[in-house]
Amino acid sequence: MGISKKNLVVEPNSIKNKAKRLQLYSQQRIEKAKNKRETRKRLKLEEKDCPEAKKERLEKNVPNTQENTREFDETIAGIEFALSVKNIIPDAEFIKRGSQYSLEKIMDFCVNREYTDLLVVSEDHREPTYLTVIHLPNGPTAKFRITRVKDGKKIEGHGNPTAHKPEVILNNFSTRLGHTVGKVFASLFPQLPEFEGRQAVTFHNQRDFIFFRRHRYEFVSGKRVNLQEIGPRFTLRLQWLQKGLYDLKSGEYEWIFKPEMETSRRKFFL
Amino acid sequence: MNNDEIVWQIVGNRFCSFRVKTNIDKLCRNEYNLTGICNMQSCPLANSQYATVKEHLGVTYLYVKTAERAHMPSKLWEKIKLPSNYTEALKIIDTELVYWPSWIKHKCKQRLTKIVQYLIRMRKLKLKGETKLVGIKKKTERRLKTREIRAEQVARLDKSIEKELLERLKSKAYGEDMPLNIKQEVWEQILADTGVEDQDDQDDQDDTELGELGSEFEMADEDEEEREYVSDVSQDSDSISDDFGDIEDFAQLTPKNKDYEYEYEYNQQKSQN
Structure with missing residues (x-):
């Protein structure tokens, strides 16, 4: 040649x-x-x-075009988080909110359809920032800040979830406010777990940060348990708690975070 | 005497303080202007017979001016309140401007439509609620971030989860019989462990009872109370071991040495087999 x-x-x-x-x-x-x-x-x-x-x-012979080599759209981040939350909670549904209906109306729809809880994920700068948990039909409503989200697939040695109803572990929710917040989380999950799934969902409160983890466990002996993380993991921090349904104008706040409440490093609320 | 022609010659061709010139068009800033365009037909100054629709605080009015009142500037405009019902308002425009040029009638109706639509939109937006913007404070963000990382380290999540799960297993939360999520040998070990603990408790009780025999003779009435006190002590120790909430307490609550030995022996047996 x-x-x-x-x-x-x-x-x-x-x-x-x-x-x-x-x-x-x-x-x-x-x-x-x-x-x-x-x-x-x-x-x-x-x-x-x-x-x-x-x-x-x-x-x-498919040529590379701008359309098919499009960069990954990061706006999916918030939706991805919502989807992973949906996968954690049994029998949960995900609906893209859109701008057509106000949250008040959406709450009405949910009450009419006998949903027990409504979770709203809000997104800023293409990252999930807040999680509002509304217990239907009478409240309470809690708003949490979401930080340090890590997808399950990015965790090293992660396991894959099964459809079994998980056990719920609530650690360190000791004050009165902590009890109500713990109840808010506990009510998201079915009361009777399916133990054969060996899945445990943990909300661990430490210094007012609520760490979420999901594991599969195995009792090795009477003293040891093997844990395999399923993920995702993220951290929540309570912003406010309202007694009734979500109502920013006239709702009664049971607790609301203010910077001046942080009087010392050892002052915690949950 | 007003003469429309003369007014327009001055206003239209020379200077008008309401006129705004753009690259494409000449526009009018007079609030009575029907169309907003600067031309003779829609100039409120150069037309002695003129009508327009205006809105004030959510209420729409029809403004009518005729040549008959041109000599009284204070009463120049006739202000007619229009009902909030759109179709009724249209009818009133029709009746008020019966023999008027159809162009003015049409433009008045168009303006009314526009106003009604923006009022509806305003109300909707008000009902929707405003989005409140909150500033991001970099310093607090940074502080929270470090605190969160430190809190996670202190939490020792895996250990606390393990403890909680073992506690559940030991307290028979998974059922009195062998649960589904456990191997048989582990279950047997746990049954053995709990049996040992029971024995320990009984020993403790025996000791204390022996110690308090002397006082029993002195106060026969408080006999039962004292016995209750003994059992309370053992319950207390149980409840402490139940409470695995605070991780810092774990160090003190590690199982007794006896249990460790037992496990060690067990493992040895297993390896020998």
Whole structure:
């Protein structure tokens, strides 16, 4: 064929001598064009006999366009989080909210359809920022800040969830406010877990940060348990708690975070 | 005497303080202007017979001006309140401007439609509630972030979850019989463990009862109370071991050495087998 491999491997960019570089470049261009012509000729001859081969080749030949090499849309982040929350809670449904209905109306719809809870995920800067948990039909409503979300698939050695109803572990919810918040979480899950699934969902409160984890466990002995994280993991921090349904205008706040309440490092509310 | 022609010659061709010139068009800033465009037909100054629709505080009015009142600037405009019902308002425009040029009638109706629509939109937006913007305080964000990481370290999540699960298993939360989620050998071990603990408790009770025999003779009436006190002590110890809420307490609550030995022996047996 007369194509020296050496010439194709060497990149003209790497040669500092301009005259040499240009020479090599033009040589490579000619070789490339020649190559192209020859393959075309060959394909034409080959495909003259069998049109199926041509059809197959054309089907496989999908050029890269701006549309099909589109960058990943990060707005999916909030929705992804909502979907993972949906997967954690048994019998949960995910509905894209849209802008058509106000939250008050959505709450009405949910009450009419006898849903027990409504979770609203809000998103800022393409990240999930807040989670509002509304217990239907009479409240309470709690708003949490979401931070440090890690998808289950990004956790090393993660397991895959099963459809079993998980056990709920609530740790350290000791104050009165803590009890109500704990109840809010506990009421999201069915009261009777399916133990054969060996899945446990944990809400661990430490210094007012509520850490969410989901594990599969295995009792190794009377003293040891093996845990495999299923994920996702994220941290919640309570912003406010309302007695009734979500109502920012006239709702009664049972507790609301204010910066001036942080009087010392050892003052915690949950 | 007002002459519309003369007024327009001055206002239209020379200077008008209401006129706004853009690259494409000449517009009018006079609030009585029907169309907002600067031309003779829609100029409220150069037309002695003119009508327009205006809105004030959510109520729409029809403003009518005729040549008959041109000499009284204070009473120049006749202000007619239009009902909030759109179709009725249209009818009133029709009756008030019966023999008027159809162009003015049409434009008045168009303006009314526009006003009614934006009033509806305003009310809807008000009902929807405003979105409140909250600033992000970088310093507190940073502080919270470090605190969160520290809290996670302190929480020792895996350990506390393990403890809680074991506690559930031991307290028979998974059922009195062997639960589904456990191997038989582990269950046997747990049954053995709990049996040992029971024995310990009984020993404790025996000790205390022996110690208090002397006082029993002195106060026969308080006999039962004292016995209750004994059992309370053992219950207390149980309840402490139940409470695995605070991780910092774990160090003190590690199982007795005896249990450790037992486990060790058990493992040895297993390996020998």
